[in-house]
Amino acid sequence: MRMRTVLGSIIALLLLACLAGPAAAITAFGGNPFYRPPLTSVKQMKTMFMEQKEDVRKGLEKAGLxxxxxxxxxxxxDAQVATVEYYKGKKLQWMFYRRNGKGPVLIxxxxxxxxxxxxxxxxxFVDxxxxRYTFVxxxxxxxLALANxxxxxxxVLPVAAPALTPTPAPTPAPAPTPAPAEVAPAALPFAFVADVGYLYQADPAHYLLLRGGIEYPLNDNVSLLGMVGVAPKLEGIDGETAFLLDVMLNYNWTKMFVGVGLGAWLTGGDSDLDTEDNDxxxxLDIGYQFYEKPDAFKLSGFIELRSAVDEFSDFDLYGRVGAGLRFHF
Incomplete structure (x- = not known):
């Protein structure tokens, strides 16, 4: 009963956290490009749309358009394309990107x-x-981003104007040269991740979960996660502090992810006790990303269940259930 209460509280807290979704503040482009190399002409941009038309379609579907x-x-x-400058505070309804320039189109x-x-x-613009949809x-x-x-x-119907004596038009002032946008340094092919959380064992024991590692994308939706860490025992009559070596395969949607994998739970304790032996x-992880600052940082919440292979039938005694926060850098 106590285990169900703890698990229910964890799920409720995670769902509340997922409701938060602040605007994505951007100070530089280039770390997560939809297209490489940078665009230098309107012709190149139109060619990009033709070459990437299937991904453009998928991106518009994800954006609801x-x-x-x-x-x-x-x-x-045949669209009329203008070169414009946007200044600090400009808001865009949504924007395409690819994580590290690879993989599926994200919004x-x-x-x-x-x-x-x-x-x-x-x-x-497109009618x-x-x-009228104005894109930038x-x-x-x-x-690709939706501006308005x-x-x-x-x-507008033409109106006949009275004949006027033509006057020489003033020489227009030269247009200012636009300042180049800040370009982020080339992104690594993987992301650094760190987990902070809590694990509960019904036997009972309470653990802090601390681990870190890397996440490497394998294709559009699948990534490989490798982490090392420690689970210090906080209290309880059974169990010992454990060192962790975890490898998981994640399937990622736009915001949600599910991960399965294997992990070493190394205590150095009594090998004759199921609560203290190495396992x-x-x-199994289920999570949701609820904050992102593009090219810089992401924050996700997750629920984790883990059990030793040889103790799976006794999950109600020796299995561990918990939740935590995952930081992507």
Whole structure:
């Protein structure tokens, strides 16, 4: 009964934490580009859309605008594209990106540009079902972003103007050269991760969970996680402080993930006692990412169940259940 109460409390706390979702503040582009190399011309941008059209379709579907895809691809070849600068405080409804420039298209919502320097981008619009969608593509990363949605403006009828004596037009001042956007350093092919959490054993024993390692993407949705750490025993009549060597295979959705794997639970205790011997554990993780600062930091919550292979039938006694926070750097 006590174990069910603890597990229920952990799940409730995790679900409450997942409701938080602040805007993604960005100060530099280039760490998680949708496209490489940086864009230098409108022609190159249009070619990018043609080459990446399947990923563009998937990205629009994730953003909830899958029905706009056909209009985008039909209108883009003849679209009027302007080079614009966006300044600090500019808000974008969402933005494409790929983690470390690889893998599936991901979406960040409520993006805010927070750098003191402006960023340059290509801006164009697409008309669909009486609405005008204004898109922007930062030159340095090719990440498609939605800047605005509004009604299609009514056509302006020409009005005959009275004849005037023409006057020479003043010579326009030269346009200022846009300041280059800050470019983030090349990203590593893997991410550093660290876990902080709590494990409960019904026998009973209470443990702190501390471990760290790396996460390496294998394909669009699957990543390999390797971590080492320690589980200091906090209290309880059984169990010992354990050193951990864990390897897990994660399946990642946009925000959620599920991981399965094996882990070494090394106590150096009495090998004749199930609560103190060294074990090879089966591990199951279920988690949710509820905060991200692109190119810098992510925070997820997770629930973990682990049991020794030879004690699986006695999970109600020796299995460990817990939860924690996972930090991605």
């Amino acid at each position: 899958g029905e706009v895809y056909d209009s985008l691809m039909l209108q883009l070849p 960040d919502r409520d993006v805010v540009w927070e750098s003191d320097s402006p960023f340059a981008g290509f801006e164009f 669909h079902n009486s609405k 593509v930062p030159l340095v990363c090719g990440n 949605v509004g009604p299609i403006p009514a056509p 090879l554990d089966i591990i």
